[in-house]
Amino acid sequence: MLTKRNAIGILIGVELVLNAAAVNFVAFNHYVWGGADGHGIGGLVFAMFIIVLAAAEAAIALAIILNFYNNFSSVDVERADQMKG
Amino acid sequence: MLLLADQTVVEPFGAVKPLLFYALAAVIVLSAWGIVLSQNIVRMAVYLLLTLAGVAGFYFMLHAEFLAAVQLIVYAGGTLILIVFGVMLTSKNPFMQLKTALWERFVGVLIGLVIFGLLLFGLVHTALPTGAAATGESGGGHYQVAAIGRALLSDYLVPFEVAAVLLLVVMIGAAFMARRSAKQGNG
Numbered sequence: 001m002l003t004k005r006n007a008i009g010i011l012i013g014v015e016l017v018l019n020a021a022a023v024n025f026v027a028f029n030h031y032v033w034g035g036a037d038g039h040g041i042g043g044l045v046f047a048m049f050i051i052v053l054a055a056a057e058a059a060i061a062l063a064i065i066l067n068f069y070n071n072f073s074s075v076d077v078e079r080a081d082q083m084k085g
Numbered sequence: 086m087l088l089l090a091d092q093t094v095v096e097p098f099g100a101v102k103p104l105l106f107y108a109l110a111a112v113i114v115l116s117a118w119g120i121v122l123s124q125n126i127v128r129m130a131v132y133l134l135l136t137l138a139g140v141a142g143f144y145f146m147l148h149a150e151f152l153a154a155v156q157l158i159v160y161a162g163g164t165l166i167l168i169v170f171g172v173m174l175t176s177k178n179p180f181m182q183l184k185t186a187l188w189e190r191f192v193g194v195l196i197g198l199v200i201f202g203l204l205l206f207g208l209v210h211t212a213l214p215t216g217a218a219a220t221g222e223s224g225g226g227h228y229q230v231a232a233i234g235r236a237l238l239s240d241y242l243v244p245f246e247v248a249a250v251l252l253l254v255v256m257i258g259a260a261f262m263a264r265r266s267a268k269q270g271n272g
Contacts, residue, residue, distance in 0.1 A: 030147040056255040062171040063262040069175040
């Protein structure tokens with residue numbers, strides 16, 4: 001792929017992107033929606049769901065990567081070019 | 086902050102807040118840069134830990150203490166350990182390197198610059214609140230955990246339950262997929 005060929009490296013990159021989105025949710029919740037009374041917490045709830053989904057995504061992705069490694073003895077994504085295991 | 090039950094809003098960082106912000110931002114950006122540029126998977130995991138810790142510090146600065154704790158526990162304590170386990174399980178040599186071609190890096194940089202330009206365009210052309218609204222510290226730090234719990238079980242009940250079912254499905258599915266199939270023997 002573009003900068004990483006290691007499947008776990010790609011997974012780490014996805015975690016980074018999800019974290020960036022969560023930071024934006026929390027920051028805009030604090031400075032835009034939260035306001036002076038601080039009743040708006042939707043951004044915090046969204047960020048929490050992002051963390052939950054990132055954990056679920058990491059678990060599933062690692063299961064797929066382990067399965068791939070069992071078949072190919074490698075985590076090089078360039079070799080994952082067919083659907084049949 | 087949560088222990089202060091009265092109505093006074095205490096600014097916990099005071100004058101060092103901009104300094105703290107820039108220090109945390111430098112840690113986050115440099116370690117994210119390291120994740121992208123490093124070709125060593127173990128170093129990438131360590132840089133990811135630094136980034137996650139820095140983001141947790143941002144959450145503390147934004148008065149999202151509960152979210153910072155969740156970030157440290159779930160991300161730095163759970164997801165990162167999972168990734169390190171994946172690194173250990175999937176490489177005979179954990180320091181192996183899988184290089185990418187030069188044109189692939191060029192395309193990656195190009196896509197990154199395009200996305201950066203789009204985000205910068207959107208940021209410049211968005212009317213962000215200024216003055217009192219921008220500097221207004223939300224006083225919701227006191228009972229924030231209670232407010233989150235109440236929101237999760239009232240306004241966000243359906244997503245909450247869907248996330249619960251999703252976690253169950255993920256647990257079963259991951260265990261099912263990662264098991265060693267009998268026909269493969271040693272796996």
